[in-house]
Amino acid sequence: xxxxxxxxxxxxxxxxxxxxxxxxxxxxARLKADLNAESIDFLDIVFRLERQFxxxxxxxxxxxxxxxxxxxKFVAGGKITxxxxxxxxxxxxxxxxxxxxxxxxxxxxxxxxxxxLIVRYLQSRVGSA
Amino acid sequence: xRWTWIDRFVAFESGKSAVAVKNLSHAEDHFADHFPGYPVMxxxxxxxxxxxxxxxxxxxxxxxxxxxxxxxxxxxxxxDAAPGEQLTYRATILDLNDTGARVAGTAHSGETLxxxxxxxxxxxxxxxxxxxxxxxxxxxxxxxxxLLKSAEAAGPA
Numbered sequence: 001x002x003x004x005x006x007x008x009x010x011x012x013x014x015x016x017x018x019x020x021x022x023x024x025x026x027x028x029a030r031l032k033a034d035l036n037a038e039s040i041d042f043l044d045i046v047f048r049l050e051r052q053f054x055x056x057x058x059x060x061x062x063x064x065x066x067x068x069x070x071x072x073k074f075v076a077g078g079k080i081t082x083x084x085x086x087x088x089x090x091x092x093x094x095x096x097x098x099x100x101x102x103x104x105x106x107x108x109x110x111x112x113x114x115x116x117l118i119v120r121y122l123q124s125r126v127g128s129a
Numbered sequence: 130x131r132w133t134w135i136d137r138f139v140a141f142e143s144g145k146s147a148v149a150v151k152n153l154s155h156a157e158d159h160f161a162d163h164f165p166g167y168p169v170m171x172x173x174x175x176x177x178x179x180x181x182x183x184x185x186x187x188x189x190x191x192x193x194x195x196x197x198x199x200x201x202x203x204x205x206x207x208x209d210a211a212p213g214e215q216l217t218y219r220a221t222i223l224d225l226n227d228t229g230a231r232v233a234g235t236a237h238s239g240e241t242l243x244x245x246x247x248x249x250x251x252x253x254x255x256x257x258x259x260x261x262x263x264x265x266x267x268x269x270x271x272x273x274x275x276l277l278k279s280a281e282a283a284g285p286a
Contacts, residue, residue: 050224
């Protein structure tokens, strides 16, 4: 499956799950900030992706929302520590942390959840030509 | 408050599907106001009945050990339903895991499709409850518990 194939399926999944237009689902679109996804929508999206791609997505694998749960080793003063960033990269190898590293505030973690993140995750799961 | 919007289960296949019926009666208060001179079942109450059918199906799949709450629903209505009709709610589990379930539902009057809906349920445990609240089973109690008995009585589909 090519990256374009994956993107097309992800787009149709998000159009159905979030009731948005095709054109809104760009690779850079953030699920919460741009596509108005709520927490419960992540559960919906995961179910639909599992069905669409015929695979199982373990809890907190694609969207580790509560990844650190305030663990002082990983979070200090509302920011992710160096250890935390390393952990984040390990847990989300498909995430592009370049921008996030500049200002790693915990409330910015959700901005990592973009359409492109989903596509990269699925590429890592199903392979890509 | 009485908030049971299905009358009984007529078929139940654990972890897969359930069928329940709801008889619409002029004696139900809402018909007086919805609408005067043109009584039709409020769409939200059709969806409630469908969600109760699906919610009990999902709850039973885990032997009612988890709180099942309606998280998200998208529905389409095809026609009104009036007093005297019997609605048949069919719920089928599409997906089910630790975090919740997705259910496809339809409401028919006889052979006619009245409404269909895609329903997302979430399992609510200690992690999702406000701090300090005990993780008690707050969903499958009282009226819903009685409905469960009718589900058990219905047996396998």
